[in-house]
Amino acid sequence: MRILPQALKNIFKKPFTHRYPYKPMILTPGARGDFTWTREKCIFCQICERVCPAEAIKINKEKKIYEMDNGKCVFCGTCEENCPTKAIHFKExxxxVDTKRKVRKFQ
Ligand code: SF4
Ligand code: SF4
Incomplete structure (x- = not known):
């Protein structure tokens, strides 16, 4: 019954899990969280669309519509690394949280 003392100790310890989304989740520096795109910086070169391995980015150059599918994105950061104008950034x-899969449409 060596497990019993450990179980009793754990009752008084803080949990190792996070209460996200009920409480903000602090990520480690450099972690890739929420995708952001800045309209003013984007030149619609479509490099991010071409380099994305998950085909998560769709750009309509003529209509200046930028779409990013969170459900497809694997958060590899390739789009951010290759964007020549630093229009893409992943927040820490x-x-x-959402219960439905959504394509985020930016205009
Ligand atoms: S790589 Fe950057 S500048 Fe080019 S389309 Fe993507 S977000 Fe815009
Ligand atoms: S992080 Fe990777 S998978 Fe997600 S949109 Fe950028 S290139 Fe595509």
């Missing part, structure tokens, strides 16, 4: 906080 998690993306908002």
């Amino acid at each position: 906080q998690l993306a908002p």
Whole structure:
């Protein structure tokens, strides 16, 4: 019954799990969380769309519509690394929680 003392000790310890999304989740520096795209910086070169391994980015150059599918994204950061104008950035906080798969449309 060596497990019993450990179980009793654990009752008084703080949990190892996070209460996200009820409490903000602090990510380690450099972690890729919520995807952001800045319209003013984007030149619609479509490099991010071409380099994305998950085909998560769709750009309509003529209509200046930028779409990113959170459900497809694998958070590899390739789009951010290759963007010549630094229009893409991943925040060090998690993306908002949603129960439905959504394509985020930016205009
Ligand atoms: S690589 Fe950057 S500048 Fe080019 S389309 Fe993507 S976000 Fe815009
Ligand atoms: S992080 Fe990777 S998978 Fe997600 S949109 Fe950028 S290139 Fe595509």
